[in-house]
Amino acid sequence: MKKSLTAITLAACALVVPLSSHAQTEIQWWHSMGGALGEWVNDLAKDFNATQKDYKVVPTFKGSYDESMTAAIAAFRSGNAPHILQVFEVGTATMMASKSAIVPVGEVMKKAGVTFDSNDYVPAVAGYYTAPNGQMLSFPFNSSxxxxxxxxxxxxxxxxxxxxxxxxxxxxxxxxxxxxxxxxxxxxxxxxxxxxxxxxxxxxxxxxxxxxxxxxxxxxxxxxxxxxxxxxxxxxxxxxxxxxxxxxxxxxxxxxxxxxxxxxxxxxxxxxxxxxxxxxxxxxxxxxxxxxxxxxxxxxxxIGGASLWVMSGKKADEYKGVAQFFAHLSKADEAAKSHQRTGYLPLTKASYELTEKSNFYKQNPGTDVSVTQMIRKTTxxxxxxxxxxxxxxxxxxxxxxxxxxxxxxxxxxxxxxxxxxxxxxxxxxxxxxxx
CATH class of the missing domain: 3.40.190.10 (Periplasmic binding protein-like II)
Structure with missing residues (x-):
């Protein structure tokens, strides 16, 4: 009897140990995308989660842009802010002024050891979310x-x-x-x-x-x-x-x-x-x-739409997950798929070039209008x-x-x-x- 109990205990331990040693780190992502765009956001998280086993991005719809921003501020004050917050472009100056509440995306990527060059992103988009010192403050996720x-x-x-x-x-x-x-x-x-x-x-x-x-x-x-x-x-x-x-x-x-x-x-x-x-x-x-x-x-x-801000007060390993997720979204093929699916501007120059080479703009007349409007010479x-x-x-x-x-x-x-x-x-x- 003792031998059988010992065997059962060992078997149970064998099941538990591998699971606990490979527990996923959850990355909470609050957003304001409903309908078809909400499905897109869920698919982005699902696709990233399927590429690796260390992190799990959990997207949560928090209402309109106004509502999600208000909820995030309250959550930050109580120590329960999400890792990633989607903020519409009109909230940019407010987020920039909330220095203690956010971590610049450039800093997050650098500390995580993830290759990141702000010059890879569409200039008209990246420039809006970049500080005077050249540091990108938020991730230019869905720009319209x-x-x-x-x-x-x-x-x-x-x-x-x-x-x-x-x-x-x-x-x-x-x-x-x-x-x-x-x-x-x-x-x-x-x-x-x-x-x-x-x-x-x-x-x-x-x-x-x-x-x-x-x-x-x-x-x-x-x-x-x-x-x-x-x-x-x-x-x-x-x-x-x-x-x-x-x-x-x-x-x-x-x-x-x-x-x-x-x-x-x-x-x-x-x-x-x-x-x-x-x-x-x-x-x-x-x-x-x-x-x-x-x-x-x-x-x-x-520019319109929104960007993704990284909230402060999280663990180093959690920030690594955020960095990997942003790197995934920045891949040329991933960014091109998002651009073609939603009508948002291409995230990177490479995703724009890939979309152009695929003849997407020729097959879908008018889908390049937003791009050409944004890449004209600005003043x-x-x-x-x-x-x-x-x-x-x-x-x-x-x-x-x-x-x-x-x-x-x-x-x-x-x-x-x-x-x-x-x-x-x-x-x-x-x-x-x-x-």
């Missing part, structure tokens, strides 16, 4: 830019032969669509991003001073120029005529385009994956519309926008522009007020981060 999505079938039925490339052409196309019975000819998602931020860069005018905040915290908003007022006035007139239909904040308008309700929209290049999967019509992607009489237009659009006015309290500033812009669409404020009054209120947010951020 603003593009023009259109319903080919609806335009054809309305007799619109040429895809609109300028704002006057958008208005004319919208009028034809309405005459043909379309109740929502044109809409837009992310109003501040598409109609003020990217609009400014696309026309080579500042959204804010100090190189749009890139050169210092004492930046102030400047998007109430005659050009900005003219554009918002035009959209307001289109709204009164039923040519432009406002569908709400954030990406609320995306669903109305994918469903076929709205025929044209300005929004993220990353809407491509959803359109490809769910739209029941032929669609196309064009460059963001512009005003042809504005000198220097079109220039280049600004101090179009490199990107990096502001403190940017989330609050966008909310203010939404509030003020909603007054315009409702016919309660003029374009000039709304923009003047948005600039005044937004500058108060910038002053507050500047005071809080003087040190």
């Amino acid at each position: 830019t603003t593009v023009f999505h259109y319903n080919k079938d609806a335009l054809k039925a309305a007799g619109v032969d040429n895809v609109p490339t300028t704002w006057p052409e958008v208005a004319l196309a919208a009028a034809k669509l309405k005459a043909n019975g379309h109740k929502c000819p044109f809409t837009t998602s992310w109003v501040s991003w598409t109609q003020l931020e990217s609009f400014s860069a696309w026309h080579n005018v500042e959204f804010a001073s100090k190189g749009n905040g890139m050169k210092g915290l004492d930046t102030r908003l400047t998007f109430n120029t005659p050009l900005h007022v003219r554009h918002i006035e035009n959209l307001a007139n289109m709204s009164k005529q039923g040519l432009f239909v406002y569908k709400g904040r954030g990406n609320a308008a995306d669903a109305t385009f994918v469903s076929g309700e709205c025929a044209m929209t300005t929004g993220s290049s990353a809407l491509y994956g959803n359109i490809k999967r769910n739209a029941k019509f032929a669609s196309g992607i064009g460059a963001l519309p512009y005003y042809p009489d504005v000198p220097g237009a079109p220039q280049n659009t600004v 101090d006015k179009s490199r990107g926008i990096r502001l403190g309290n940017f989330v609050q500033i966008r909310a203010i812009n939404d509030e003020e522009l909603e007054q315009v669409w409702a016919g309660k404020k003029s374009a000039k009054d709304a923009l003047d007020t948005a600039v005044k209120r937004g500058n108060e947010q910038l002053e507050r951020f500047q005071k809080a981060n003087k040190g």
Whole structure:
């Protein structure tokens, strides 16, 4: 009996020891990707986990970008922050100022002994997430830019032969669509991003001073120029005529385009994956519309989407897992697959070249629009926008522009007020981060 018990004990130990010695280190990844993009994120983690046995990346959806950022701050204060946090681009300045809460991605890669060269990444993307000293602060995971999505079938039925490339052409196309019975000819998602931020860069005018905040915290908003007022006035007139239909904040308008309700929209290049999967019509992607009489237009659009920030307070071995995961995502074939699947910008130069060689852009016309818009020669006015309290500033812009669409404020009054209120947010951020 004793011999059999001993045998059973030894057998049990034989089973337990190998398992404990090869226990995986979990890497918690909080993100804000839902729907088709949520499936993509889950697949990325699954694919990486299958390539090795030491680490397990666990992706967790934490709600909208605003919600996940708020949750992460609370978790950090209580000592339960994730290893990786996805933060949208408007939160970049805030994360940069939270030095004790984050570890620069360049530092993480270096300490883990993982080969990492920021020059491998697409310059327009990497530059946005890089500090003045040249150190990359966050991993440029899902970068997008603003593009023009259109319903080919609806335009054809309305007799619109040429895809609109300028704002006057958008208005004319919208009028034809309405005459043909379309109740929502044109809409837009992310109003501040598409109609003020990217609009400014696309026309080579500042959204804010100090190189749009890139050169210092004492930046102030400047998007109430005659050009900005003219554009918002035009959209307001289109709204009164039923040519432009406002569908709400954030990406609320995306669903109305994918469903076929709205025929044209300005929004993220990353809407491509959803359109490809769910739209029941032929669609196309064009460059963001512009005003042809504005000198220097079109220039280049600004970055959107998000990056991955590494939170502080973790163990060295856990950071090694994070570094290996980022290295996996950076592989040319992996990054190319993600770019082609989602419509986000290619992560690296190599993934762009691989996609081009595969004839993907030729087989899927318009998918290169976001890339060409971002690799044009940038200026101090179009490199990107990096502001403190940017989330609050966008909310203010939404509030003020909603007054315009409702016919309660003029374009000039709304923009003047948005600039005044937004500058108060910038002053507050500047005071809080003087040190």
